[in-house]
Amino acid sequence: MVVQNVLPTAPRPSTPSTVTLEIRAKDIVAEGVVSLTLAHPAGARLPDWTPGSHIDLVLPDGTTRQYSLCGDRWDAYTYRIAVLREPAGRGGSAYVHDRLEPGDRVGVGGPRNHFPLAPASRYLFIAGGIGITPLLPMMHQSQLMTTDWQLLYGGRTRASMAFHEELTDAYGDRVHVRPEDTYGLLDLNAWLERPVHGTTVYCCGPGPLLAAVEEACAAWPPHSLRTERFTAAARTEPTHNTAFEVELRRSGRTVTVTPDVSVLDAVRRAGADVLSSCEQGTCGTCLTAVLEGTPEHRDSVLADHEREADDCMLPCVSRSRSGRLVLDL
Template structure:
């Protein structure tokens, strides 16, 4: 797939963008919205106005046990006093979703950073939205924005079953025939060929969901005009490192050089040298630790940077990415 065919984006800050400060918000409501999915409404304890956000934005949520996770904002962006998120229980996960489902109670307070938007809705005449499971969350506000601006749009929404598909009734009640709900147990896999077989100039395709869905959509969009597709991933794509031998990382601002072994990430090596780098997911999917690269060639292993951003080699995510060259120089 050529670099001008698909733009893949996920939770991406710019290299110069400072990380937002964290504020304490209170859980005002908690509702089950599908099998294995709860919706939370967060607000400031003192009723303070919250930072504005745009469709596709997410927040960092620091739970009372110290766990930090990222969740897409899926509420009313014109409500200045509350944020809504939805959390899928992940049985094989690292414990954050289980804590939200089982322990996080009404009135509990959580730290919130952001919002940040690395999956923005760009202007277009027409949109095709494709969601898989909890991937519907960043698209909800995009649908409202497209509706508000008068753009033509359609949504293809898949999931394991109707009962597992969050906000399904809300979508069909509000948008009717623009929304096609296709549960896998009733319809099989999403019919991407029917939706994407004919390239459509002036149309942007937005997709969020599990990795197999994203891969299938990327294949289906190969013949589309450049930059027609934008996706957001939940986790970084697995990839073997290009360089297996140790390499050196110079921290230009701190004047130190560290050695990164096969068993150590760049982020770990930097922290062991006493240089703090803000991070969150440490899986290459949130973009919090994005770091400028001054010299050398990174081995990009994240699911955040678009193809053209990787080709520039002027930034990397040190939590998962490594080095193609024997030496990297980072602006740390």
């Protein structure tokens, strides 16, 4: 997942941890979209979370995928996620749709938040398709804080747009549902042509929508736009495509990372216990603290100011600009 152009609290490296939860409900919420309600089998309280958070869903076949929490964050005993069936995906969404049923148990890691709701005088939320999910709790939070906000929500058809009735019923004319088969592509110029003082734009959806919103917001003040994506942005070849050393400070071991091996694989072979999931630089699960050296960031998670700090990296995809990195492992 990618986060851009905002200055929230930086995400911190996490320790490996999962809990087993039970599927309490599975509901069809749109064409090709199901929601899962998860709870602890013993009824225990679940970890708190904040708007923009996601969890790692560990399926019974060992597949791990990330899904945004889109339920009521004030409900301490259930999580809700929504899953779009992706025919061209890697099989995780098909497993959820075709095989999971109420009563089944799954592993859950997190919650983690790389897409936090930063304070603002006003919000404009822009969603494309399943990108509505991380924005749902943000709208609820904005409503509780009596902060002005609007939602522009696009999708292929109204029937394919999850939660649109729930949103319209709850928030009325703050919600602008614009299915493509009725309205065409979202009229971003009408919403973004002129910067609005004090407004932060949050956008989540497919790559073309994110690119169009980024272009439309080019003249907005720095940090006015915050985006999240579910697939990795295109990456060029590493600037320094040569071998380098990585020291694992806690264990005292040093490994050589060759061009054909990821930092993640190299440190794991050296015995480091690093939790990972997507291994594409989009989920942030493997975020690791950098103690010395200069990483070459190739992820789709860290914001610009976090990349400039060079104090953490995603070892699944990132490399090194220096001959040696020292990691907090």
